[in-house]
Amino acid sequence: MSDLLMKLNRNRATAPIVKALGLPNPVQLARAEGGYEARPFSGKIALLGRTSNGYAAESLSAALRSAGAEVLSSLEGADGRHADIVVMDATGCRLPADYRALYDTFHPVMRRMSRNGRVLIVAATSEDAGNAVAAAVARGIEGFSRSVGKELGKKGISVNLAYAARDAVDRLEGVVRFFCGTQATYVSGQSFHVTSRVARPEALPYSKALTGKVALVTGGARGIGMATAERLVQEGACVVCLDVPSAADALHDTCTRIGAIPLMMDISSPDAPARLAEFFRDKFDGLDILVHNAGITRDRTLANMKEHYWDMVVNINFAAIAAIDDHFLAAKVLRDDARIVCLSSISGISGNVGQTNYAASKAALIGYVAARAPEVGSRGICINAVAPGFIETPMTDEMPFIPREVGRRLNSVMQGGKPRDAAELIAFLCTPGAFGISGDTIRVCGQGLMGA
Amino acid sequence: MHYGNPRRVAVVAANRIPFARSNTAYFELGNQAMLTDTLRGLVQKCNLQGELLGEVAGGAVMKHARDWNLVRESVLGSGLHPNTPAYDIQQACGTGLEAAILVANKIALGQIEAGIACGTDTTSDAPVAVSRGMQRTLMKVNAARSNGEKLKAALGLANPANLIPELPMNAEPRTGKSMGQHAQITAHRYGISREDQDKLALASHQNLAKAYDEGFFDDLVMPYHGLVRDNNLRPDSSLEKMGKLSPAFDRKDGTITAANSSPLTDGASAVLLASEDWAKKKGLPILAYLTAGEVAAVDFIDEREGLLMAGAYAIPRMLQKRGLSLQDFDFYEIHEAFASVVLCTMAAWESAEFCRSKLGLDKPLGSIDRNKLNVKGSSIATGHPFAATGGRIVATLAKILDQAGGGRGLISICAAGGQGVTAIMER
Numbered sequence: 001m002s003d004l005l006m007k008l009n010r011n012r013a014t015a016p017i018v019k020a021l022g023l024p025n026p027v028q029l030a031r032a033e034g035g036y037e038a039r040p041f042s043g044k045i046a047l048l049g050r051t052s053n054g055y056a057a058e059s060l061s062a063a064l065r066s067a068g069a070e071v072l073s074s075l076e077g078a079d080g081r082h083a084d085i086v087v088m089d090a091t092g093c094r095l096p097a098d099y100r101a102l103y104d105t106f107h108p109v110m111r112r113m114s115r116n117g118r119v120l121i122v123a124a125t126s127e128d129a130g131n132a133v134a135a136a137v138a139r140g141i142e143g144f145s146r147s148v149g150k151e152l153g154k155k156g157i158s159v160n161l162a163y164a165a166r167d168a169v170d171r172l173e174g175v176v177r178f179f180c181g182t183q184a185t186y187v188s189g190q191s192f193h194v195t196s197r198v199a200r201p202e203a204l205p206y207s208k209a210l211t212g213k214v215a216l217v218t219g220g221a222r223g224i225g226m227a228t229a230e231r232l233v234q235e236g237a238c239v240v241c242l243d244v245p246s247a248a249d250a251l252h253d254t255c256t257r258i259g260a261i262p263l264m265m266d267i268s269s270p271d272a273p274a275r276l277a278e279f280f281r282d283k284f285d286g287l288d289i290l291v292h293n294a295g296i297t298r299d300r301t302l303a304n305m306k307e308h309y310w311d312m313v314v315n316i317n318f319a320a321i322a323a324i325d326d327h328f329l330a331a332k333v334l335r336d337d338a339r340i341v342c343l344s345s346i347s348g349i350s351g352n353v354g355q356t357n358y359a360a361s362k363a364a365l366i367g368y369v370a371a372r373a374p375e376v377g378s379r380g381i382c383i384n385a386v387a388p389g390f391i392e393t394p395m396t397d398e399m400p401f402i403p404r405e406v407g408r409r410l411n412s413v414m415q416g417g418k419p420r421d422a423a424e425l426i427a428f429l430c431t432p433g434a435f436g437i438s439g440d441t442i443r444v445c446g447q448g449l450m451g452a
Numbered sequence: 453m454h455y456g457n458p459r460r461v462a463v464v465a466a467n468r469i470p471f472a473r474s475n476t477a478y479f480e481l482g483n484q485a486m487l488t489d490t491l492r493g494l495v496q497k498c499n500l501q502g503e504l505l506g507e508v509a510g511g512a513v514m515k516h517a518r519d520w521n522l523v524r525e526s527v528l529g530s531g532l533h534p535n536t537p538a539y540d541i542q543q544a545c546g547t548g549l550e551a552a553i554l555v556a557n558k559i560a561l562g563q564i565e566a567g568i569a570c571g572t573d574t575t576s577d578a579p580v581a582v583s584r585g586m587q588r589t590l591m592k593v594n595a596a597r598s599n600g601e602k603l604k605a606a607l608g609l610a611n612p613a614n615l616i617p618e619l620p621m622n623a624e625p626r627t628g629k630s631m632g633q634h635a636q637i638t639a640h641r642y643g644i645s646r647e648d649q650d651k652l653a654l655a656s657h658q659n660l661a662k663a664y665d666e667g668f669f670d671d672l673v674m675p676y677h678g679l680v681r682d683n684n685l686r687p688d689s690s691l692e693k694m695g696k697l698s699p700a701f702d703r704k705d706g707t708i709t710a711a712n713s714s715p716l717t718d719g720a721s722a723v724l725l726a727s728e729d730w731a732k733k734k735g736l737p738i739l740a741y742l743t744a745g746e747v748a749a750v751d752f753i754d755e756r757e758g759l760l761m762a763g764a765y766a767i768p769r770m771l772q773k774r775g776l777s778l779q780d781f782d783f784y785e786i787h788e789a790f791a792s793v794v795l796c797t798m799a800a801w802e803s804a805e806f807c808r809s810k811l812g813l814d815k816p817l818g819s820i821d822r823n824k825l826n827v828k829g830s831s832i833a834t835g836h837p838f839a840a841t842g843g844r845i846v847a848t849l850a851k852i853l854d855q856a857g858g859g860r861g862l863i864s865i866c867a868a869g870g871q872g873v874t875a876i877m878e879r
Binding site: 238240248249252255256259261263264279282283 | 488501530735
């Protein structure tokens with residue numbers, strides 16, 4: 001998991017050589033070690049840009065202040081200090097001329113943003129626009145935010161776009177806290193929707209956010225699953241890590257280390273949904289958080305693909321998830337206000353040579369969460385997918401040097417992510433405060449070039 | 453020490469790995485791995501993940517110095533709640549059953565609600581130690597204060613005699629005789645024939661094979677490292693084949709052979725014991741109750757009594773306390789360290805002389821129905837990983853009683869140092 005280029009850039013002896021060769025110098029990304037803080041933005045400067053007739057600015061301002069930020073409308077009175085966070089209410093953009101507000105807000109601060117800063121733009125949804133031009137204007141903001149992301153990525157600044165419905169502005173606090181927080185370090189260039197589909201949960205804790213919740217993370221022995229389980233434990237959840245019996249040692253080591261409960265099971269066996277349901281009903285009287293992380297690859301070109309490789313990948317990566325959800329929802333094992341997160345993949349978005357089976361199963365999950373979300377919204381349940389890009393794991397360590405070097409640089413921050421970065425996005429989507437987001441797929445890829 | 457009235461102790465579930473002859477399937481494994489995996493299997497079977505139990509007691513007879521906290525370390529990797537206390541015990545081959553008695557006592561007294569008794573042993577990963585001379589030298593180097601003193605102490609390292617490692621020995625420290633030699637002397641004393649021993653050994657293999665074929669062990673034994681059955685099992689053995697072996701401990705007149713003895717074996721077992729309330733609350737079945745335990749020891753120095761005859765003393769004491777006769781049982785589980793131990797024990801109970809002079813009884817305890825003895829096989833067929841044998845027998849008898857729908861069973865396990873651990877189970 002070591003990034004040689006980053007090491008050479010950090011070493012005083014080798015840094016000049018790397019520079020002379022014109023090799024990239026990726027920024028050290030900020031990462032949090034612990035759980036969410038109550039006032040994570042305290043001491044930070046947040047710039048809030050507006051458009052006339054925008055409807056989200058008040059809500060955004062309140063969210064920034066409650067998280068502890070000092071909110072300014074421009075950097076003019078900031079005594080030369082840089083902005084840590086820039087939030088733009090672009091919901092008032094309805095005509096091409098309104099784009100000018102984007103220029104006016106961002107042009108003066110592009111050189112005055114701190115490393116590891118955050119940009120969040122909030123736009124109206126195309127569906128709400130009412131006419132073709134307004135819809136196009138809303139859609140066009142995505143091109144703007146992605147380009148800003150590429151421009152600022154080398155400073156470790158992430159740039160994301162929330163399409164917020166007019167009746168969903170009360171759902172922006174959690175969104176602001178995550179996408180403007182340290183935790184979103186490898187989530188950039190994304191757009192997602194904030195809607196009023198799911199009712200507000202009774203309590204909206206923003207630190208120890210998962211106290212009292214019971215969570216299941218499949219494939220929890222290693223990698224992203226392990227990091228996710230650890231992250232959920234940090235937020236106070238009681239976490240069950242599931243993995244196959246052949247991973248028993250890693251599974252139990254992980255659980256002992258992070259304080260989770262190990263469960264050995266093959267999720268693709270036909271009786272798995274019923275056995276799992278019984279387990280959670282008997283032990284916990286239900287389940288609040290379900291992270292479908294378990295997945296396998298069996299890579300071959302389609303021409304060389306064995307039948308059982310095809311079936312195995314589709315069964316484990318897709319069919320098992322649908323079967324478990326069907327059973328859990330029908331049997332009411334998933335409690336009201338539950339959260340489901342499916343692990344999709346960049347391969348599912350962009351396609352990849354030798355991964356027809358894998359990409360099909362992972363792309364299916366994108367459609368799955370979109371279609372499942374309206375079914376479960378009335379019970380307060382959110383379901384989303386997370387698509388990791390190049391995440392540094394033992395698996396990527398085994399890649400040949402050149403594909404690995406290329407793979408990890410092909411994004412706006414010019415480095416691979418950590419399992420923890422994916423875990424941060426997953427954990428956020430599991431919190432009560434993420435109730436505005438359901439049916440979406442969000443990538444954690446440092447704004448990767450592939451499939452963008 | 454007790455909270456309320458004594459309570460019945462239920463045997464709720466059990467798990468073991470198939471037993472493997474020494475230096476075969478589990479050659480690369482150790483006690484820690486085997487015990488941990490066995491506990492994991494039990495945890496999975498009973499959905500005990502994250503469950504806080506009263507305690508886990510168990511141990512190993514052959515143990516590395518690094519495994520000083522063997523059971524607790526295994527518990528930490530088992531999936532049980534990390535706050536579950538655990539401790540190691542060692543009573544030679546009686547370790548497993550003694551652990552069950554200890555846990556059961558605490559449950560009976562109301563100190564705990566549920567616990568696991570377990571044991572593991574391997575002779576494929578024996579604790580080979582440095583010699584006494586080397587050990588003293590190293591301790592002296594460690595204790596030396598100045599570099600000069602250290603150098604002086606370290607000169608002992610150059611002594612080639614110190615380089616010979618110390619191997620674990622299969623001999624009684626006070627007699628220098630191996631367990632087999634002791635057993636052979638006792639067999640001679642009771643006039644136990646080679647044929648009787650071979651017959652008992654054959655029955656052990658046949659009974660075990662039948663039990664496996666019937667699926668008896670399906671929920672007691674988990675597949676492990678390629679094994680689904682004990683690999684010492686010889687279903688096709690015969691008296692002719694066994695008759696060809698030469699005696700192992702007395703070349704001339706010996707009757708004990710490799711075929712009518714238990715072999716060196718690797719394995720682990722665990723048994724879940726609980727109060728009735730706890731079992732009901734968890735929705736776990738009660739297979740049987742552990743209703744009595746008795747441990748005896750004999751003075752075997754100079755053959756004043758046979759090394760492995762303590763069971764013959766413990767059981768009459770237990771019967772007297774319970775007001776039972778030897779014939780009041782539906783099943784007998786007498787551990788087959790050697791076929792001769794089982795036969796000598798039964799011969800002693802049948803002997804008016806033994807029962808009068810050694811036990812102080814007016815009449816002999818009498819004989820037992822051999823059809824009720826070790827009906828699902830015993831250690832000659834399964835193998836005998838010392839500390840794991842108790843758990844195997846408790847689990848087997850519990851399931852026998854459960855399948856029979858009721859009854860009473862007797863357990864006797866002989867152990868090194870002239871000891872014997874016995875128990876009664878009922879349903």
